[in-house]
Amino acid sequence: MFEEDWNAEIGDEALLLSLEKVSLLETPNDPSSVFSPGVDSSGTDEFVNTQCQPVSSFGRGRNFAATGFQEGNGRDAVTQNRGFKGFGQSESFQERNTVDGASTQSRGFKGFRGGFGQGFQEGNREDAITQDRGFKGFHAGFGQGFQERNTVDGASTQSRGFKGFRGGFGQGTKGGQRDLPQSGTLDSRERGTVADGAGPKVTYVPPPPSDDEQAIFAHYQAGMNFDKYDENVVEVSGLDPPAALMSFADSNICHTLTVNIAKAGYSKPTPVQKYSIPIILAGRDLMACAQTGSGKTAAFLVPVVAQMMRDGVTASSFKEQQEPECIITAPTRELINQIFLEARKFVYGTCIRPVVIYGGTQTGYSIRQIKLGCNILCATPGRLLDIIGRGKIGLHNVKYLVLDEADRMLDMGFGADMKKLVSFPDMPQKEKRQTLMFSATFPEEVQRLAGEFLKTDFLFVVVGRVGGACSDVQQSILQVPQYFKRTKLLEVLHSIGNERTLVFVDTKKKADFIACFLCQENIPATSIHGDREQREREIALQDFRSGKCPVLVATSVAARGLDIESVQHVINFDLPSTIEEYVHRIGRTGRCGNIGKAIGFFDNNSDGHLAQPLVKVLSDAQQEVPFWLTEVAFEAKGGRLPVNTQKNYRGRGNMNAGEVKMECSAREFESWD
Numbered sequence: 054m055f056e057e058d059w060n061a062e063i064g065d066e067a068l069l070l071s072l073e074k075v076s077l078l079e080t081p082n083d084p085s086s087v088f089s090p091g092v093d094s095s096g097t098d099e100f101v102n103t104q105c106q107p108v109s110s111f112g113r114g115r116n117f118a119a120t121g122f123q124e125g126n127g128r129d130a131v132t133q134n135r136g137f138k139g140f141g142q143s144e145s146f147q148e149r150n151t152v153d154g155a156s157t158q159s160r161g162f163k164g165f166r167g168g169f170g171q172g173f174q175e176g177n178r179e180d181a182i183t184q185d186r187g188f189k190g191f192h193a194g195f196g197q198g199f200q201e202r203n204t205v206d207g208a209s210t211q212s213r214g215f216k217g218f219r220g221g222f223g224q225g226t227k228g229g230q231r232d233l234p235q236s237g238t239l240d241s242r243e244r245g246t247v248a249d250g251a252g253p254k255v256t257y258v259p260p261p262p263s264d265d266e267q268a269i270f271a272h273y274q275a276g277m278n279f280d281k282y283d284e285n286v287v288e289v290s291g292l293d294p295p296a297a298l299m300s301f302a303d304s305n306i307c308h309t310l311t312v313n314i315a316k317a318g319y320s321k322p323t324p325v326q327k328y329s330i331p332i333i334l335a336g337r338d339l340m341a342c343a344q345t346g347s348g349k350t351a352a353f354l355v356p357v358v359a360q361m362m363r364d365g366v367t368a369s370s371f372k373e374q375q376e377p378e379c380i381i382t383a384p385t386r387e388l389i390n391q392i393f394l395e396a397r398k399f400v401y402g403t404c405i406r407p408v409v410i411y412g413g414t415q416t417g418y419s420i421r422q423i424k425l426g427c428n429i430l431c432a433t434p435g436r437l438l439d440i441i442g443r444g445k446i447g448l449h450n451v452k453y454l455v456l457d458e459a460d461r462m463l464d465m466g467f468g469a470d471m472k473k474l475v476s477f478p479d480m481p482q483k484e485k486r487q488t489l490m491f492s493a494t495f496p497e498e499v500q501r502l503a504g505e506f507l508k509t510d511f512l513f514v515v516v517g518r519v520g521g522a523c524s525d526v527q528q529s530i531l532q533v534p535q536y537f538k539r540t541k542l543l544e545v546l547h548s549i550g551n552e553r554t555l556v557f558v559d560t561k562k563k564a565d566f567i568a569c570f571l572c573q574e575n576i577p578a579t580s581i582h583g584d585r586e587q588r589e590r591e592i593a594l595q596d597f598r599s600g601k602c603p604v605l606v607a608t609s610v611a612a613r614g615l616d617i618e619s620v621q622h623v624i625n626f627d628l629p630s631t632i633e634e635y636v637h638r639i640g641r642t643g644r645c646g647n648i649g650k651a652i653g654f655f656d657n658n659s660d661g662h663l664a665q666p667l668v669k670v671l672s673d674a675q676q677e678v679p680f681w682l683t684e685v686a687f688e689a690k691g692g693r694l695p696v697n698t699q700k701n702y703r704g705r706g707n708m709n710a711g712e713v714k715m716e717c718s719a720r721e722f723e724s725w726d
């Protein structure tokens with residue numbers, strides 16, 4: 054991700070003063086009210102040596118707001134250390150970094166003493182052997198009664214990020230109760246290149262989902278605008294498209310699946326389902342674009358399961374190498390898990406076995422799940438390639454290849470992985486498999502790239518406008534300069550009350566910082582981003598879903614696909630760099646016919662590039678367009694684009710290959726898969 058200008062925000066005197074006034078959380082011994090990112094890293098640079106993620110349990114040592122904080126880091130040999138390293142109060146805070154041996158790197162926040170305000174320095178030192186970057190020395194504040202020790206023996210160690218929250222900010226989660234096996238965060242780097250044993254092991258095993266029928270079919274209610282989906286114009290391009298279906302019963306699918314659809318609470322198909330289901334049942338390749346929250350997941354799962362049943366799929370039994378009939382990929386771990394949970398609904402009572410594998414979890418666990426049998430493999434790209442490379446998955450039986458969030462899967466972030474996937478010798482050629490692509494956005498150049506994966510007679514279904522925002526989301530764009538954003542955020546959150554709100558920021562560090570800040574303001578918040586351990590990410594999401602933390606501060610890793618009940622608000626604290634990302638982010642609310650609200654903080658200094666595409670997205674979705682925004686858009690068009698120091702201009706319809714390339718940065722620096 055892009056490095057933000059922290060000085061611009063934190064160095065502001067007024068803000069520092071206001072932060073000094075912030076009172077600390079005052080429930081040190083109440084485990085249910087002391088939160089947690091347990092944040093563990095924030096660095097963004099490449100690793101040099103092996104890395105050691107501190108074991109940061111949320112259990113003991115979570116007394117984040119009591120009396121004193123200690124951190125010790127004892128390391129031998131080549132050590133790298135990046136990120137936050139402890140919060141504490143001046144008197145009781147101690148930080149110990151014992152480094153034996155040579156070559157030490159240390160980056161990032163190192164010890165808060167005294168709130169966010171004073172004593173905040175950024176160090177940027179680089180000598181031959183020792184690197185030390187980032188915030189160092191917060192004096193006075195933010196955590197008390199907090200201890201962390203990281204002792205790492207052995208050579209060549211790296212550690213990044215926040216070190217010191219065990220429990221962290223926010224409310225909720227008592228680590229002890231949730232002490233699942235620990236994970237390290239190898240993320241994308243764990244793929245293939247870092248074999249088991251070569252680096253610190255990722256040991257996280259996610260808790261198994263409930264097998265209880267009620268839990269499997271749990272769903273939220275469609276909203277009052279559900280029927281309005283039918284008002285959307287649907288365009289199908291390509292030769293001989295089959296007729297759309299009007300009801301699930303029309304689709305002639307097997308009885309068990311029909312029952313499962315009903316149990317999932319689907320009484321009638323949405324437009325993307327009406328058109329996609331018969332196309333897939335007819336064996337055609339498909340690229341489908343429909344607004345966020347309008348049921349694209351079932352639009353591919355239902356017909357794939359129906360066809361597998363029709364073709365008499367056999368139950369796969371225990372084998373060292375499995376040969377799934379269907380592979381589904383998506384860009385983020387949480388999203389692929391969600392797709393897997395949806396798949397479990399539709400295959401219920403059949404012999405079809407779906408399996409999910411994704412990064413940040415123990416590779417051995419993924420392999421064990423696969424060995425037990427696998428008909429539908431839901432996977433993030435990195436873990437998928439890794440597992441294929443280990444010979445645990447044979448591809449010659451693949452009949453369906455699904456790319457959810459296909460534009461993201463084909464851009465420079467994951468495009469190479471997807472090319473690699475279809476280039477495996479045993480992967481059936483595109484003529485011999487069905488390739489299905491779904492997204493709410495499809496920039497034109499990505500549409501062109503998609504052609505390489507699809508048969509020439511593929512069909513393109515567009516519900517509404519390509520890349521259009523969901524009209525059930527009431528959008529407002531406010532002019533908020535960077536230095537004023539936190540004040541504005543508080544103002545908005547106070548007016549919202551306890552309603553579930555997703556706040557998007559542009560960097561991982563900032564996600565943690567804003568979550569901390571909100572907690573200090575007694576707004577229970579947690580964070581999700583690519584530097585958090587997978588276990589922490591899942592806990593954060595769970596706490597948000599359950600309402601324990603009604604505010605989730607996120608980077609773009611949470612922008613796509615996530616379907617969380619009752620998210621009433623999305624706040625773009627930082628607007629994203631592309632309009633597509635904006636459309637996905639605000640689409641976390643206003644789903645399945647429910648209504649939602651999205652507020653964007655527009656900073657003239659950094660968001661000028663987004664003015665024009667925003668005006669278009671707002672007006673296409675029949676939203677009010679502020680006059681000032683049209684003016685900024687006009688200025689941008691006239692060549693007087695405000696100097697943009699932080700973001701890259703990647704508006705829709707204006708992308709070129711180079712701009713697509715930039716998309717990869719988000720994924721490279723964030724561990725999405």
Ligand SMILES: Nc1ncnc2c1ncn2[C@@H]1O[C@H](COP(=O)(O)OP(=O)(O)OP(=O)(O)O)[C@@H](O)[C@H]1O
Pocket residue numbers: 272273275318319320321322323326343344345346347348349350351492493613614615616640641644645
């Ligand atoms: N036909 C239907 N009837 C009732 N609910 C439905 C129907 N189809 C989908 N849903 C529900 O609507 C919600 C949104 O669906 P889904 O997540 O598939 O949307 P999406 O189009 O993939 O969104 P995004 O673009 O954000 O990924 C889910 O909770 C899903 O269970």
